[in-house]
Amino acid sequence: NNHEWIAPKATDLRSPCPGLNTLANHGYLPRNGRNISVPMMLDAALQGFNVGPDSIIQAAKFGLLSGDDPTTLNLDALKLHSLIEHDASLSRGDFALGDNLHFNATIFTTLANANPGVDYYNATSAGQVQHDRLAISLATNPNIINTPKEFLTRVRESGLYLSVMGNPLTGVAPKKFVQIFFKEERMPIAEGWKRSTTTITAETLNPIEDIVIDNSNWTFTQRCEDLVLGP
């Protein structure tokens, strides 16, 4: 298998998820972004990022609801608002404000400029970024959806970028790596990044996520029903 980074062609489909897009850009997922099954996503995440299945299987299964095929999805369908896609993203605009699919450099400045004075992001800075991105959306998007469901998704995503681009035991990630991951949807191998030797699981993510939560000073805008994610 060829895992070099190749930018997507105009006909290739991509998602609002920098993780899945990076895996597709490196050929761990089909480069055309089409007909992707749950096992394909779980295998790609493990091979490409050493992300174990337990931390992403719910998202992968939910993702199947984005389209009509019973067992596969196309990456662009994941922009479906409120399935997984939510407002106050780190690198994409809010659905009600236009484009919730493509990387947006203006939106990304909040994360890019976080943790000033040092060359890494950590769970504390990631929580502050979540707070600041939500404050911007609350101020600019009268249709914002911000319930515990969106919050827990956002917290998991912050744990994931810190873990896949950094050290999943400390939650410390070099800024340079995180920025390449979001902006280019590329594994920064040439810059010195290596796939984590520790498998990233719910168990490694939870302590990082707890710090993200503590630093995000979050409150809900609307309530939602409790989520049932499995048996």
Ligand code: HEM
């Ligand atoms: C968003 C990472 C797997 C669906 C995100 C974000 C990150 C991320 C960091 C936040 C982007 C932002 O706020 O701008 C990862 C990593 C994965 C992974 C590292 C695996 C190694 C998955 C899977 C699915 C998924 C399996 C479901 C099929 C999404 C969607 C979003 C998203 C729909 C958009 C949410 C939004 O910002 O509105 N992901 N992800 N991801 N992810 Fe993933």
Ligand code: MG
């Ligand atoms: Mg979004």
